[in-house]
Amino acid sequence: MFQGLKFEPFKLPDEAELIRQEVREFLARELDPGTLPNSDFNAGESAEFSRKLGAQGWIGMTWPKEYGGLGKSFLERYVVTEELLAAGAPVGCHWIADRQSGPLMLKFGTEEQKQRFLPKIVSGDFFFSIGMSEPDSGSDLASIRTSAKKTDGGWLLNGSKIWTSYAHTNQYMVTLVRTEPPSENRHAGMSQLVVDLSDKNVTVTGIRNLSGEEDFNQVFFDDVFIPDDMLIGTPGNGWEQVMSELGYERSGPERFLSAFRVIVEFAREIESNPSDEQLVLLGKLVSHLVTLRRMSISVAGMLGEGKLPLTEAALIKDLGNSYERMVPEIVRLSVSGDCSRRFVDTLNECILHAPSFTLRGGTREVLKGVIARGLGLR
Amino acid sequence: MNEQQQLIIETLNRLLTDLCTPEVVDRSESGTFAENLWQILTETGLTAAGIGVEAGGSGGDLEDSLLVIREAARFAAPVPLAEHFIAGLLLSEQGQSIESGPVTIASGKFIISDGLSLSGTADDVAFARWCAQVVLVAQGSDGLKLCRVPASDFDIVQKNSVAGEPRDSISVNTKVAAESAFSVDSQTPERIKLMGAALRALMMSGALESVLEMTVQYSLERSQFGRPISKFQAIQQQLAILAGEVAACQMASHSVVEAFSTFGELDIAIGKARIGEAVSICTDIAHQVHGAMGYTLEHSLNHRTRRLWSWREEYGNEREWQKIVGRHFCAQGADKLWGSMTAL
Numbered sequence: 001m002f003q004g005l006k007f008e009p010f011k012l013p014d015e016a017e018l019i020r021q022e023v024r025e026f027l028a029r030e031l032d033p034g035t036l037p038n039s040d041f042n043a044g045e046s047a048e049f050s051r052k053l054g055a056q057g058w059i060g061m062t063w064p065k066e067y068g069g070l071g072k073s074f075l076e077r078y079v080v081t082e083e084l085l086a087a088g089a090p091v092g093c094h095w096i097a098d099r100q101s102g103p104l105m106l107k108f109g110t111e112e113q114k115q116r117f118l119p120k121i122v123s124g125d126f127f128f129s130i131g132m133s134e135p136d137s138g139s140d141l142a143s144i145r146t147s148a149k150k151t152d153g154g155w156l157l158n159g160s161k162i163w164t165s166y167a168h169t170n171q172y173m174v175t176l177v178r179t180e181p182p183s184e185n186r187h188a189g190m191s192q193l194v195v196d197l198s199d200k201n202v203t204v205t206g207i208r209n210l211s212g213e214e215d216f217n218q219v220f221f222d223d224v225f226i227p228d229d230m231l232i233g234t235p236g237n238g239w240e241q242v243m244s245e246l247g248y249e250r251s252g253p254e255r256f257l258s259a260f261r262v263i264v265e266f267a268r269e270i271e272s273n274p275s276d277e278q279l280v281l282l283g284k285l286v287s288h289l290v291t292l293r294r295m296s297i298s299v300a301g302m303l304g305e306g307k308l309p310l311t312e313a314a315l316i317k318d319l320g321n322s323y324e325r326m327v328p329e330i331v332r333l334s335v336s337g338d339c340s341r342r343f344v345d346t347l348n349e350c351i352l353h354a355p356s357f358t359l360r361g362g363t364r365e366v367l368k369g370v371i372a373r374g375l376g377l378r
Numbered sequence: 379m380n381e382q383q384q385l386i387i388e389t390l391n392r393l394l395t396d397l398c399t400p401e402v403v404d405r406s407e408s409g410t411f412a413e414n415l416w417q418i419l420t421e422t423g424l425t426a427a428g429i430g431v432e433a434g435g436s437g438g439d440l441e442d443s444l445l446v447i448r449e450a451a452r453f454a455a456p457v458p459l460a461e462h463f464i465a466g467l468l469l470s471e472q473g474q475s476i477e478s479g480p481v482t483i484a485s486g487k488f489i490i491s492d493g494l495s496l497s498g499t500a501d502d503v504a505f506a507r508w509c510a511q512v513v514l515v516a517q518g519s520d521g522l523k524l525c526r527v528p529a530s531d532f533d534i535v536q537k538n539s540v541a542g543e544p545r546d547s548i549s550v551n552t553k554v555a556a557e558s559a560f561s562v563d564s565q566t567p568e569r570i571k572l573m574g575a576a577l578r579a580l581m582m583s584g585a586l587e588s589v590l591e592m593t594v595q596y597s598l599e600r601s602q603f604g605r606p607i608s609k610f611q612a613i614q615q616q617l618a619i620l621a622g623e624v625a626a627c628q629m630a631s632h633s634v635v636e637a638f639s640t641f642g643e644l645d646i647a648i649g650k651a652r653i654g655e656a657v658s659i660c661t662d663i664a665h666q667v668h669g670a671m672g673y674t675l676e677h678s679l680n681h682r683t684r685r686l687w688s689w690r691e692e693y694g695n696e697r698e699w700q701k702i703v704g705r706h707f708c709a710q711g712a713d714k715l716w717g718s719m720t721a722l
Contacts, residue, residue: 007625009632020720086716260716268712274704280697283704287652288626290719295629312625319622368618369611375594375621377608 005311005374009294010301016079019072023083026056030089036345037088039261040353041254042165042215042360045092047124053084053091054124059098063106067114068122074304078297082253088261092166092215097121099252100245101128101174104192108233108241113194117172131161131175131195131219132242139366142186142239147178148193148226155179155193155231157224163360167204167217173197176242179235190238194230195221211352244308249361251299251313256292256320258357259327262350263289265343266331281334285327292320311374318367321358328354379445386442387449390424394453400678406456407542411508416457420478425459429466434475444580444635451581452588454681456543458482458505460577464570465513468524472560479510481526484548485570488516490523494559499549502692506546507534515566522566526558541684572646574693576634579649582689583624583631585682586653586660590624592679593617593664600669613667620663623656644706644722651699654690661686 030052031037038044053059058080063069081099084091102121105113120126137143146159157177167173173195180189195202201224206214233241263285270278295316302309328350335343358364372378379387397415406412419425428443429435447459461483466476468483486500496516506512509529516523531552539545594617597608607613630649637645661683665672672679690696710718 005621005625007629007632009629009636024717082720264712264715267708267715271708271711274708276701279704279708280700281704282708283647283651283700283702284655284696286703286707286715286719287630287648287655287700290648290722291626291630291633291652293719294633295626298629315618315622315625318618319626365615368615371618371621372614375617377594377597377614377617 005315006309007295007298007312008301010298012075012079012297013073016073016076019076020079020083022056023058023080024087026053027083027087027089031087035090036342036349037261038090038346038349039085039088040258040350040357041085041091041095042356043092043211043213043349043353044088044090045166045169045215046090047093047127047169049090050094050127051124053094054122057122059094059124060102060118060122063102063118063122067106067118069118075297075300078253078300082257082293085253085257086260093127093169094121094124095254096130096165096170097126097128099248100130101172103248104174104232104241104245107244108192108237110229112229113232117194126172127166127170129164129167129170129173129197129219131164131173133163134160135162135218139363141176141242142190144176144178144190146175146221148191150179151225154225154227157193157195157221157226160218160220162218163207163216164204164219165216167197167219168206168214171197173219174232176238179238187239189236190242191235192232192238192241193226194232195219195224195226196230199224201225209353210355211349243310246362247299247303247308247310247313249313250317250367251296251303251309253293253296255317255361256289256296256323258324258353259350260289261346262328262331265340265346266335269335269339269343278334281330285331288323292316292323296320311371314362314367314370314374317361318364318371321364321367324357325354382438383442383445386424386427386438387445389422390446390449393418393422393424394450394455398450398453398455400681403454403456403678403681404675407538411505412456415455416480419457419459425457425462425478425480426466426476429463429470429476432475433466433470433473434477435466435470440639441635444577444638447577448580448584448631451584451685454585454588454678454685458509460574460581461504461509463577464573465511465526467573468513468562468566468570469526472524472562474526474560477510480505480508481511481513482506482509482529483570483574484512484514485567485574486514486548488514488525488550490516490518490525490554490559492519494554494556495552496525496527496554497551499547501547502537502539502545503548505544506532506548507536507544512548515562515570518561520561522562522564524560524562524566525554527552527554539688541681541688543685543688569641571693572641572643573638575650575699576638576646578689578692579634579646579653580631582653582657582686583627585686585689586624586627586656589660589664589679589682589686590617590620592682593620593667596668596672607667616663616667620660623659627653627656644703647699647702650694651696651703654696654699657686657690 061072148155179191203220423436426435428440431437465481484500488498532548535547634649
């Protein structure tokens with residue numbers, strides 16, 4: 001294969017499999033049988049559930065003990081996240097803080113920031129949003145205009161972020177802003193600030209998505225004062241810091257499990273009397289999923305070794321997202337008319353969320369550009 | 379891949395670059411066996427890697443031979459490495475050694491009497507016309523018998539696959555030597571099919587890697603509208619899809635290698651199904667990017683793509699293996715679906 005595109009087989013260690021059992025027992029106890037499980041990481045949230053998860057030690061579990069973590073391996077975390085998604089647990093509140101904001105602070109934050117935020121993320125008390133896209137900046141992230149001007153003891157933030165999931169319920173947002181005017185190097189002059197979403201100069205406006213939920217928002221900043229100690233890393237280094245998150249953001253199980261509950265309900269529909277066609281379809285869906293999962297674990301293994309396989313991560317997300325989009329569309333045509341309510345509800349919910357799968361975290365077009373670069377085409 | 383395996387692959391790569399040229403592949407299709415290629419592969423021990431030395435093999439790991447077979451498919455090597463390997467494994471289980479001349483394996487309907495009179499027919503026998511011996515399983519009065527029969531005992535009707543590879547129809551009416559018939563268990567035909575499916579999956583994954591490399595290379599070299607076509611976003615997006623499929627196949631092929639020695643049916647089924655499914659996507663893109671040039675017999679892309687179209691059908695196509703996978707997971711039930719997937 002080409003350089004930068006290598007998927008070595010990787011086996012989850014025994015301790016990861018041990019945690020799997022604990023997570024399953026926890027979920028069997030905690031998940032409310034009255035609600036419909038949804039394996040889309042962004043389609044269900046419960047602060048109460050996140051706090052219970054935190055009490056188990058399963059938020060920020062790879063972080064050092066001094067910040068409340070368990071010092072577990074990246075692969076143990078992998079198992080916890082895939083079990084949560086597969087079971088359809090409401091993970092929306094803590095997902096971003098656990099996956100992205102916490103690791104960012106661990107890597108670039110000051111000691112004071114780590115002390116202040118990480119233990120509260122771990123306990124499931126602090127939830128974070130990501131502030132990247134803007135009304136005029138989607139895939140072209142380098143074109144952002146939200147800016148922070150240096151002032152006495154901090155920064156004055158002005159502008160707006162959009163598509164910010166859970167900004168209306170989360171406490172904080174890690175926000176990418178311009179701290180210097182644009183220059184020839186488009187990627188220079190950006191910084192990451194932690195914005196307190198309860199600040200009176202921050203306005204959060206809900207946006208309804210296709211399924212009618214208001215889980216994402218537009219967030220407006222009107223002379224928001226950000227103290228110096230809320231800047232993460234180095235001023236001007238924001239772009240590099242953001243890029244270093246992408247390996248984690250793009251290669252995880254949330255990139256191919258979003259439609260998993262549809263497969264489960266499909267299996268339930270057919271299990272008593274499957275036709276050949278239905279068995280063939282189930283076999284096809286499983287063959288893809290098993291392979292995607294192995295690729296994702298392979299990248300998790302690389303990340304655990306401190307590597308940064310960005311092309312592989314983009315490739316998993318692109319392949320996984322296409323799969324998530326395909327699942328409801330082929331499943332819906334392979335069942336007879338009289339399906340259970342549960343199946344129909346699961347299917348419809350997935351169809352309404354499906355357009356977001358190939359947009360969030362990098363559109364499929366952007367991802368294919370990243371892969372093309374890995375192939376030496378650009 | 380360990381050091382030993384790296385060495386094998388490098389040696390093989392050099393050998394095939396020299397000996398398995400597009401001309402050699404074309405000559406095979408027009409009726410001339412790649413004798414020289416086979417002989418040198420045999421002399422270097424590459425046709426029998428992974429088969430015990432006592433059985434006439436070169437020793438080493440089972441994995442070694444799987445890598446050899448996968449690598450040879452990158453070059454569309456027109457020799458029956460896979461069949462020879464399966465035959466070698468079956469014979470070595472009986473304490474028998476394998477000939478150096480290619481040995482093929484026939485799956486058909488054969489009957490053997492207590493007096494060892496063998497009769498029957500088989501279709502789609504790979505390279506039968508150029509092989510020294512045929513290994514087959516025949517139904518006897520008290521169970522199955524593995525037979526090793528000189529190829530000259532058969533009537534051979536020459537037929538070719540869509541790739542132009544020999545897939546002959548053979549029939550026989552002969553007496554098998556007592557030292558060439560062995561009682562085997564009733565699972566043997568299924569095991570042969572499973573091994574065949576595993577090897578075809580590996581071969582497809584090797585050929586697909588080569589298709590990706592050729593297509594990327596071509597896009598960098600071919601200029602239109604004043605620039606290499608690799609610079610066009612439309613082409614880049616297509617190549618990214620191709621790369622994604624090939625990477626998935628690479629991953630699936632690792633699992634097939636691991637499952638081979640234990641006859642792990644599920645992993646082999648998943649591999650054959652997943653890799654077979656990638657074929658149409660990948661060959662579609664590869665041919666589109668190569669344009670009319672790739673549609674000619676002169677361009678060696680066809681050595682890979684036509685083989686892929688042939689191999690995806692052999693030893694069970696995607697549909698057949700998907701059904702096996704589907705049946706297994708359906709039987710677990712919806713609530714055990716995830717658990718049985720992570721237990722794989």
